[in-house]
Amino acid sequence: MSNGPGIVEVAVPSPLYRGFDYRLTPAMSTPAPGTRVLVPFGRQRLVGIVLAVKTHSEVSATRLKTVSEVLDPGPVLDSDLLRLLLWAARYYHHPVGETLATALPPGLRKARPLSVSETHLWQITATGREQAARCPPSAHRQREALDLLCRHPRGLSRQALPVPLAVLKALHARGWIARLEVAARAPAEVAPLSPTTSGLRLTAQQQHAVERLRASEGHFSCHLLEGVTGSGKTEVYLQAINPHLARGRQVLVLVPEIGLTPQLVQRFGERFAMPVCALHSNLSESQRLQAWREAAAGQAQLILGTRSALFTPLKNPGLIIVDEEHDGSFKQQEGLRYSARDLAVWRARQLNIPVVLGSATPSLESLYNVQQQRYQHLSLPQRAGDAQAPEMRLVDLRGQPMQGLLSERLMHTMRRHLHDQGQVLLFLNRRGFAPVLLCHACGWVADCPRCDARMTVHQRRGQLRCHHCGAQRPVERFCPGCGSSELLGIGEGTERIEEALGEAFAEYPVLRIDRDTTRRKGSLEEALASAQSGRAPILLGTQMLAKGHHFPQVTLVAVLDADQGLFSSDFRAAERMAQLIVQVAGRAGRAERPGEVLIQTHHPDHPLLLQLIGQGYPAFAAAALKERQEVGLPPFTCMALLRAEASEAAHPRAFLEQAAALAAQLGTPAVQLWGPVSAPMERRAGRYRAQLLLQSAQRSDLQQLLNDWVARLDELKSARRVRWSIDVDPIDTF
Numbered sequence: 001m002s003n004g005p006g007i008v009e010v011a012v013p014s015p016l017y018r019g020f021d022y023r024l025t026p027a028m029s030t031p032a033p034g035t036r037v038l039v040p041f042g043r044q045r046l047v048g049i050v051l052a053v054k055t056h057s058e059v060s061a062t063r064l065k066t067v068s069e070v071l072d073p074g075p076v077l078d079s080d081l082l083r084l085l086l087w088a089a090r091y092y093h094h095p096v097g098e099t100l101a102t103a104l105p106p107g108l109r110k111a112r113p114l115s116v117s118e119t120h121l122w123q124i125t126a127t128g129r130e131q132a133a134r135c136p137p138s139a140h141r142q143r144e145a146l147d148l149l150c151r152h153p154r155g156l157s158r159q160a161l162p163v164p165l166a167v168l169k170a171l172h173a174r175g176w177i178a179r180l181e182v183a184a185r186a187p188a189e190v191a192p193l194s195p196t197t198s199g200l201r202l203t204a205q206q207q208h209a210v211e212r213l214r215a216s217e218g219h220f221s222c223h224l225l226e227g228v229t230g231s232g233k234t235e236v237y238l239q240a241i242n243p244h245l246a247r248g249r250q251v252l253v254l255v256p257e258i259g260l261t262p263q264l265v266q267r268f269g270e271r272f273a274m275p276v277c278a279l280h281s282n283l284s285e286s287q288r289l290q291a292w293r294e295a296a297a298g299q300a301q302l303i304l305g306t307r308s309a310l311f312t313p314l315k316n317p318g319l320i321i322v323d324e325e326h327d328g329s330f331k332q333q334e335g336l337r338y339s340a341r342d343l344a345v346w347r348a349r350q351l352n353i354p355v356v357l358g359s360a361t362p363s364l365e366s367l368y369n370v371q372q373q374r375y376q377h378l379s380l381p382q383r384a385g386d387a388q389a390p391e392m393r394l395v396d397l398r399g400q401p402m403q404g405l406l407s408e409r410l411m412h413t414m415r416r417h418l419h420d421q422g423q424v425l426l427f428l429n430r431r432g433f434a435p436v437l438l439c440h441a442c443g444w445v446a447d448c449p450r451c452d453a454r455m456t457v458h459q460r461r462g463q464l465r466c467h468h469c470g471a472q473r474p475v476e477r478f479c480p481g482c483g484s485s486e487l488l489g490i491g492e493g494t495e496r497i498e499e500a501l502g503e504a505f506a507e508y509p510v511l512r513i514d515r516d517t518t519r520r521k522g523s524l525e526e527a528l529a530s531a532q533s534g535r536a537p538i539l540l541g542t543q544m545l546a547k548g549h550h551f552p553q554v555t556l557v558a559v560l561d562a563d564q565g566l567f568s569s570d571f572r573a574a575e576r577m578a579q580l581i582v583q584v585a586g587r588a589g590r591a592e593r594p595g596e597v598l599i600q601t602h603h604p605d606h607p608l609l610l611q612l613i614g615q616g617y618p619a620f621a622a623a624a625l626k627e628r629q630e631v632g633l634p635p636f637t638c639m640a641l642l643r644a645e646a647s648e649a650a651h652p653r654a655f656l657e658q659a660a661a662l663a664a665q666l667g668t669p670a671v672q673l674w675g676p677v678s679a680p681m682e683r684r685a686g687r688y689r690a691q692l693l694l695q696s697a698q699r700s701d702l703q704q705l706l707n708d709w710v711a712r713l714d715e716l717k718s719a720r721r722v723r724w725s726i727d728v729d730p731i732d733t734f
Contacts, residue, residue: 006030007057008067010048011097012041013109017711019096020048021057022067034075034082038068038111047111049077049100051086072114077103078296081313084347091703092728093710094336102336103311107289121155121180122168128176140529141167146176148269155180157275157290164521202239206232209378213240216354217318222345224325224366225358226618227380228389229586233358234264235384237321238271240356245272245301249318253304254340256327257547258282259524264304264323272302279305279312282521307332307340310347317351320344324547325357325366326579328731337727360586361579361617364625368635371625383590390557390588390595392613396604404500405492405560410598411504413556418508418537422555422593425539426497427546427584429564431514432456433496434489437464437475441484446476450686457489458516459496469685497560498540511536513544546584555595557588562601562609569680570733571633574608575624582617634729638699640706641733642692642713643679644724652690653678655718659709660692662716666708670701687723693733 006024008031022039024030031037035050045068057064077085077100089099101109108114124132124146132150135143145163149156161168171177202210209225213236216223227233241251255264258280265276277291277300294300298315305312307330322330322341330340341357348355357366357375369375383389400407405428414424434457437446446455448466455464457475465472478485489496494514501510511530518524524544531539534553539545565577581599589595601609611620629636642659644652656676663673672695679689696702710726713719 007054007064008037009051009054010037010039010067011051011100012039012046012048013095013097013101014041014046015095015098015714017093017095019051021054021059021064023057023064024067024070028067028070031070031072032075034077034079036071036076036108036114038071040065040068045111047071047101047109048097049082051082051096069111071111076108076114076296076313078313080347080350081311084343084350085311087346088336088338088343090707092336092338093706093726099336102308105285105288105292107285108292121157122149122161122172123155123178123180124149124153125176125178127174128171131174131176141526142171144529145171148266149177151270152273152275156269157277157294202235203232203380203382203384205380205382206236206239206384209236209380210239212376212378213354213356214243217243218352219354220349220352221354222348222369222375223354223356223378224362224370224375225356225378225380226362227358227360228383229360229583230383230389230590231360231380232384233323233360233380234267236378236380237323237356237358238268241268241302241319241321242272244318245274247318248298248301249316250295250298250301250303250314251319251321252309252312252314252317252344253302253321253323254309254330254344255304255306256324256329257544258306259518259528259544259547263528263549268302268304274302275300277303279303279309281306281308310340310343314351317353319353320348320355322355322357324359326359326361326363327547328576331731333732334725337725337730339729339731342729361582362621364575364621364628365635367621368625388589388594390585390597392585392597392599394604394609394613395598395600397600397602398604403504404497405600406497406500406504407600410558410560410600413596413598414505414538414558417556417596418505420555423534423537423539423551423553424556424558425541425545425551425554425584425587426501426558426560427541427543428492428494428497428560429542429580430491430493430561431495431516431542432465432467432493433459433499434493435491436489438488438490439479439481439484440486440488442479442482444479444481450683452681452683456493459489459499468681492561494540494542501538501540505538508537509535510538510540513539513541515542515544518544543580543584545587546580549587550590551587552590553593554587555589555593556598557585557595558598558600559584560600562599563603566601566603566606566608571628572731572733575621578608578612578617578620578624581612632695632697637695637697638702639728639730639733640694640702641727641730642694642724643689643727644691644722645684645687645689646722647687648721649682649688651718651721652676652688655716655722655724656690656692658716658718659713662712663692663694663705663709667705668701670698671696671705691733 009019011019089096132146269276296313370377451468513527585597674693676692
């Protein structure tokens with residue numbers, strides 16, 4: 001045992017579930033918990049976070065290593081954020097050092113001292129103000145930047161301008177904008193908003209929701225804001241945010257997708273005439289670090305970002321909003337497998353501030369918490385303004401002539417809407433040209449060599465791609481099995497539908513939006529801007545088009561294949577399918593013109609579809625909750641999933657069998673074990689996978705078992721042959 005005032009416990013990014021003691025040199029000032037330090041760890045030097053200052057250590061003085069460098073003058077993780085992360089490490093049973101590293105922006109994971117913060121602002125010049133109105137329509141990116149800067153004469157940070165840096169440099173070279181190097185700025189002043197500031201008068205339901213949210217200021221409460229698509233949830237957010245900003249408090253808004261971030265940044269910035277601090281993975285390392293530091297200093301009052309933005313430090317927290325709270329993107333699927341939605345509620349409770357979860361299709365977990373009176377329910381059952389809910393109809397495809405996935409009824413309805421100057425949105429959650437390449441002569445199928453999956457044909461690039469592991473190769477010209485040239489693409493993807501639309505509607509431009517067409521940086525923003533402008537009469541895409549976008553000219557939405565999610569071994573599949581159908585249907589009729597929704601299916605009598613069409617999502621959710629309760633599934637029980645993978649097929653099962661035996665030895669009848677079994681896709685990216693499910697009616701019983709069990713899994717002999725992970729509250733059980 002060693003003693004002395006200069007001992008610190010440090011969490012380092014390693015797979016070990018504990019901190020390590022180090023001593024300080026006499027010349028070092030004692031770092032507070034949350035401060036970064038550089039320490040020797042094995043043969044490496046790693047950036048760790050101080051967990052505690054100690055007066056003694058169980059490690060002998062001769063074995064105690066010395067801190068190499070104290071990197072920060074003060075904590076980079078404040079006490080509240082550090083407490084949140086330590087709780088998350090315990091709840092999700094993830095190594096504490098890796099948990100803390102997850103919360104840091106990439107720039108702070110490196111062994112560099114924190115430099116003095118400066119803010120770079122872009123400000124419009126007099127020449128730029130004159131040129132703003134003269135920008136040609138083709139230069140819409142430049143015009144967007146100039147319009148924003150005209151509305152913010154004090155200047156905007158790089159994060160608040162949703163355009164590529166090249167656009168800003170080009171404007172700067174012309175002298176239309178100036179770059180200002182300024183010291184860290186003070187929070188902007190915010191003028192109070194009236195309900196009519198946006199030109200829209202709040203509905204009675206919106207006004208009630210705003211009043212309830214404003215009454216919750218200054219203490220913890222969780223509100224589920226359930227509003228049909230187009231009901232004005234964002235307007236409620238804006239009205240609820242305003243008093244917090246006016247009092248100098250900070251507001252954190254989480255969104256599920258990067259694609260939603262630029263439009264919200266623009267809308268929030270316009271409303272409050274202040275910079276919006278954006279945090280997402282498309283930013284550069286320096287941009288993310290700058291935004292993170294501005295939030296930590298309280299200079300950024302309005303922070304908007306994706307899942308990881310939850311860990312942004314807040315100096316003066318006032319409100320947290322989770323938009324589209326049902327979205328699976330809020331659940332991290334590797335490393336620290338946390339739910340940003342659930343941790344947002346925990347953080348709001350810790351900070352004693354309100355939190356709002358918003359959705360048109362709330363998750364069954366959130367609706368269950370409303371039933372248990374843990375959350376307060378706010379409802380917006382009607383669309384805002386004069387917009388009416390779209391009329392939804394099922395299209396029975398059985399025995400009908402088809403052109404690809406385009407039925408005659410759909411094409412007739414499309415022509416009617418297009419003739420009336422309406423915009424049409426076609427939804428198919430399957431990209432590529434065809435999901436299967438098959439030999440007509442011998443039946444050979446193009447399989448992925450690394451996965452138990454078929455390769456998808458991407459005809460435009462002449463490639464076969466695996467959508468699970470990313471493997472790709474040129475499309476075969478001849479069958480490898482028999483040499484025949486009769487190779488057929490079977491099934492429909494967005495690329496094939498685009499081709500069919502070009503033949504059937506040659507006079508109307510088609511805009512396809514999916515992962516393949518938006519890989520280039522900035523391409524998604526360009527595509528969404530084009531879609532919103534109405535320049536493309538026909539929109540075609542995957543679920544990228546279904547989440548929160550406002551397309552005012554869309555009058556017809558068609559779900560081309562509603563059968564994909566109707567039959568699945570995953571108990572959450574029906575919930576996801578219902579949410580997706582309702583969300584994409586909500587893109588229709590959002591302005592003054594009425595909307596129409598067609599849902600194509602070979603199963604028009606399926607209970608889920610009939611319930612959605614006849615009674616809406618609330619009725620479906622109520623029935624689904626009742627069914628989950630009867631069969632003992634979440635949210636009425638809780639789960640944890642132990643996954644294992646290895647290059648040899650036998651190793652994952654052997655490890656999980658030993659793990660199951662250990663769990664049975666440590667556990668109680670209150671925790672049930674299911675498996676081990678092979679994963680539904682047993683081989684992925686060349687590795688074999690298996691899983692073991694733990695389930696309990698009481699969360700405390702499950703957590704008690706996990707506390708003892710997870711720490712001992714690495715002691716199993718078979719653990720050295722596999723990669724394993726634990727997923728608490730999994731949203732995917734395959």
